Amino acid sequence: MRKGRITRISGNMVTVSFDSPVMQNEVAYIQHRNERLKSEIIRVRGTLAEMQVYEDTRGLKVGEEVEFTGDLLSVELGPGMLGQIFDGLQNPLPDLAAQCGYFLKRGIYMEALSGSDEWEFTPIAKAGDRVRAGDKIGFVKEKMFRHYCMVPFSWEGFFEVVSVEKPGKFTKNQAIAHLKDEKGNVRPVSLCQRWPVKIPIRAYKEKLKPTEPLVTKMRLIDSLFPVARGGTYCIPGPFGAGKTVLQQLISKHADADVVVIAACGERAGEVVETIKTFPTLVDPRTGHPLSDRTVIICNTSSMPVAARESSVYTAVTIAEYYRQMGLHVLLLADSTSRWAQAMREMSGRLEEIPGEEAFPAYLESHIASFYERAGLVSLYDGTLGSVTIGGAVSPAGGNFEEPVTQATLKVVGAFHGLSRNRSDARRYPAIDPLISWSKYRSFIDQAQKERGQWLLRKGNDVAQMMKVVGEEGTSLADYSDYLKSEFFDFVYLQQNAFDPVDEATPKERQAYVFSFIDRIIQSDFSFTSKDEALHFFQQLRQLFRGWNSSPWQSEEFERTEAEIRALLAERIKAG
Template sequence: MSETRTGRVIGVNGNMVAAGFDAQVMQNEVAFVVCGSDRLKAEVIRVRGKSCDLQVFEDTAGVRVGDRVEFAGKLLSVDLGPGLLGQVFDGLQNPLEGLAAGHGFFLKRGVYLPAIDREVVQEFTPLVKTGDRVRSGDRIGTVPEKIFSHAIMVPFGLEGQWQVVDVVTKGTYSRKHVLARVRDEQGETVEISMVQTWPVKIPIKAYDEKLKPVKPLVTKVRIIDTLVPVAVGGTFCTPGPFGAGKTVLQHKLSRHAEVDIVIIAACGERAGEVVEVLKEFPELNDPRTGRTLMDRTVIICNTSSMPVAARESSVYTAVTIAEYYRQMGLNVLLLADSTSRWAQAMREMSGRLEEIPGEEAFPAYLESRIASFYERAGLVRLRDGSTGSVTIGGTVSPAGGNFEEPVTQATLKVAGAFHGLSRARANARRYPAIDPLESWSKYKGFVPEAQVAKARFYLKRSADVNQMMKVVGEEGTPALDFVDYLKGEFLDAVYLQQNAFDKVDESSSSERQTYMFAVLEKILDKAYVFSSKDEARAFFQGLRQVFINWNSSEFMSEDFRRLEREIAAKIG
């Protein structure tokens, strides 16, 4: 299917174009709709007899019946190679900086730029020699990229055993230069350069096996790490009504999580929020590496007013890049905000295809699509014995804040941790607004389980007493119950809540969390005797005041020590 195959537009409905063709087409192949001087990228999504339906990744204004359609003969793919880190792409992997340089303020349709500049020269260090036997995913050499040694790997699509025919010596080469050639038993030869392409909807599986995620991923958000932890290579979802702080929470994770690389997929959300990341990250230092956060970040941004079909592909573009870095033995965190917009993109297209709708008009394949996306996360053992991981965290924006809706429910079935944000907590300015009682995690954290169980007990107890108080009033509540209530509220105020705008409090290291929690345990364990409820309340208010100051003091600093002594004196 190498010759150019063409067709003609026979219908237009929003971003769906129907095309008639003579030769053959392939499901999900890329096609271009030629509209005047613009060539609009599209994907074949349904074939019926001699016509096929294309979802166009651009605005279709001006497309006419009879316009030419060119079929490209390949699936929607992305470029993988050095030069991805620090970049901002749209859902089709167009570099946005490049588009801005060429076309100014607005996104011009039909303009596609290469994601990786092939002309750049880089120093290549070979790791194989002529005659070596290699398989897909094996490293043939490395090039430096930011703080990493970026592995150049045998293309993931090659099957079976291959032999290195020749390989260049250490030196600087352009990214399109052929670095090595490999040959299989049938005598087929493949050239390898720094860049390979991979179809986004197919997982990269050039590893030995997938392992169970067990190691906690330190996010430095106390409520997550302690109560509902995430594992390296695991999945988690963050559903919440608007205004509950989903995006703020994701931004915190993207800054502080202890991983090598962060991929941010801003999928159908506000452009302004992406801009904040864009402007902040190059200024912020990653304490682990001393370089800016941007150096470890890739942003895929297909915001809400950008074409809908490209929104659907953006999460796949993001996860493919994540898998690529996993193949190098790195730990990657993919944050998708929001998977509901991605699901809505599927719904829009399904509606135009006039498919029989499922619940809330979402297509019947919604669940399987969500499941197969989250399943691309995982901790894997690579062929050289090292491990790499992709951890996926997706936000969900349920209609009306109601978790019963299809996208939330489909996500809960496959996610390893559920961080449900509640409007009540957000309204009370209790941030992060993760509901400590509703949320759950299947992973183990680093704070000892017995301590966490105790915290959970008091949170539950406190909520129960609070509920009861609404019926019988404070005066009808036994003194002991009232103290339990105050303990839970105290724990919430000083530990679960975290001030995102306090330089120290915004991120809590695992050592600090463990340390703090031991102090909290003492406070929770103690049996207090108060003469009145007002006295009890005043006591905890006073304790909270000191604790909040403690939270914003540098760990193990003089201030920290002083406040710790003050707390100890208060609890006696």
Template sequence: MNDASSHTPKGTIDGVNGNLIRVTFPESVMQNEVGYALLGDLRLKAEIVRVRGRQCWLQVFEDTAGLKVGDPVEFSTELLSVELGPGLLKSVYDGLQNPLPELAEQCGFFLERGQYIDGLNRETKWDFTPSVKVGDVLSAGESVGSVPEGLFTHRIMIPFDWRGSFTVKEISEALTCTVDTVIAKVEDGAGELRPVKLFQTWPVKKAIKAYDERLRPTENMTTQVRILDTFFPVAKGGTYCIPGPFGAGKTVLQQITSRRADVDIVIVAACGERAGEVVETLREFPELEDPRTGKSLMERTLIICNTSSMPVASREASVYTGVTIAEYYRQMGLNVLMLADSTSRWAQALRELSGRLEEIPGEEAFPAYLETVIANFYERAGLVRLKDGSIGSVTIGGTVSPVVTSRNPLPKVPSKWWEPSTVSAANARINVVIPPSTLWRAGVNIPVWWIPKNWIRPDAVCGPVAMWNK
């Protein structure tokens, strides 16, 4: 939690519109900076979404009831960030990286506003083992040591935003410590010593790029679901989305994928979905056996919940939090699958914000820049070669309900998309039935890796399937 101090820049509310507040500030602020609207003892977290002259607009991640003109707002001088370090796996977070079980212990069943808890537990002990020695020269993203985290070796890395090279001046012996212990000190080019802890923070809306090279995804991510692997294969480091109406089975398909997919870590970001679906995931995953390890599926899973009953503003934060954590584990040479369910609800949140900002609306009142925002998100997927030569990937799969958002989020998904079901099939509760004819009609190239060429012709199956599709 950020501490308030007398030096914290402050502003004053001069307008409240739903979860959007307009604030006049005397000093400087920056776009996407975190601020706190003060309501008595409560500090309501918010993010600057627009700056005009001496006024800025903040979307508050909480209910704004009670806020009024003249109330103070504190600015943190930091961008909306997440904590990255050991202890992320097995966690269940809300969109702002508050661990929900701990929050529930503190507040009971009904979460109170203004309650924020550190994303990483400060009490948990980790066994650190150094991998560098004094005098070694490192750069951002390179490892100084590791701690075991469940099934994985969690690399402790030089913070990703540090520029230049750093000489190791101090490195601790193998020890058991908490995440905020300084385990190394490195010297930058200016001769200043910088402490390295087990964790670092990173702004969620900025992609982590502390790698050597971005590679072209070529390896298939086997999901063990025939209809996907054979007809709509997804590459490790690629992107896909699952469009389908309500009840078509998008979430079910994602859950099946998360269990069987050939990846190391799965991050499930439930963005604006019904709480019941998330509860199902939360109940099932700890009891399910990971087919690869024989242990609980939660050992390699992280769930970010921002259900439809939670503040709309944090929906956007939840997908960014998820993809940032995915990028972090990619930096350890792991293959990560990030599932965003659903991007339509995220689009709804963007629409709500855009409306309150009185922007010129695009189709169906969605902001005109919706496609750009979604494309930027999907572009964070990728296969990379890290500085130590190892390869890591982030694969992003999102669901889209075309009924809600027309097909707006679809055009900018960079790679490929699946069409799991027609409306009629959804009504009949027929899942994972992909009429290939739909894809031919849509003019989508189906990337296939073993289907014989002569079979991929519309006249091979399109005739009867097209009839059945009607």
């Protein structure tokens, strides 16, 4: 065992002197009385290694011993992660609570996956098959999925299957198969494997361009600023604009197989809500509780900062693992700014020359390489899997010019900018349609979508003008465009998160209603006065509100639609 000794302690950074080789990003344990504190080497200079400690450093002394492990910070990948709540180092929080009670005691590390749970294994591969990293050997059933057991991703080259176990019950560490490498060494494969979190899993044939939309059932997102399966998006917004509520809604309704939630440096209370409510909510797609498709990585703001930095990597590694099974995974990181701040804190302690707002110079490349772990991939057997990443950003002062937002905007495929004005006006979701964008294709007809966006801009221009010249100085034509734009905003872009129907709109309904509204947008109603126009759109809005909260294709839906059509027909006749 290679060892070192502490020479310096500053906050959560410890400097260690060593005399045998050490590795960058190697995990080491500090021996403090009977505690072992996990840490990671982040810089080596001469015979001194600087380490970030994943725990509170109180009480540590100069001269205490440090053990180097030779491993990079890794997670355990295998069945049993769905429905689980981990901290940033993959300690299962419910197990920690069972052992330690109310508080997170430092230096307690637990097995991520239960060693005693038995899984019903079914083989796929046969003796004699030629396989490589990522190929499927068999599967166990985890919640509603086939959880494939794969050749460990870290194994290089090709292998010959020597033997595969017959169907039966296995624990995570028992061998389910034996493989022979090209040199003739036989190695066992078990249900679980380890993978270093900061390295992307690359056991696939190729990365493809994301094209299929990932339906979030939020109309404003899906119709105007869509997200693609395997794509990336970010949600920056000032505090109180509804980032977290939006992420929570997406985690409930998004059309993904598995959702990984990384609660990174945010309020514990918000995670508690997810932890307590998800097991009681049924996912209409599968009939299972929402928690069955969810993995929560929870490193809230008062938990150690270094583990906050690793929590997003832990989350994305778990997401990539489920992708390897041909599943579509959505990773929601809330908030990536806290992760960036963790990097800043560390960089400050390392006394690196600061960049803008004291963020380190490598901020951009770290953000870019994190988002680049998203993607749609074609696996070796031809099936598709994807990781979609949605990151919330909390810009200081709500100012999008700050480094984290800017670095993120460079690399994401869609930008959902929340605005204080919209949230103050209680227009939810508070995504500002005038500043947001998406590079992905919507399932809404392109021409219709462009007309909608044109109308929003026009409506905004007219509203600005009206502030100066008043209603009386505005032409009737402009005024009716303004009313149309407000109408579009109120009945389509805004969505009531407290209404059981309106909170989630499926794709078909969005397409249907959008083209319905498009016809209204294109109609010339030939109003004779502004009051008449205002009154008409108020009536229309009232009817649409009712329409939005009636279930898709229900009797009530049809009836309200007929009423709307009647109102429109009457108006067009009058005009």
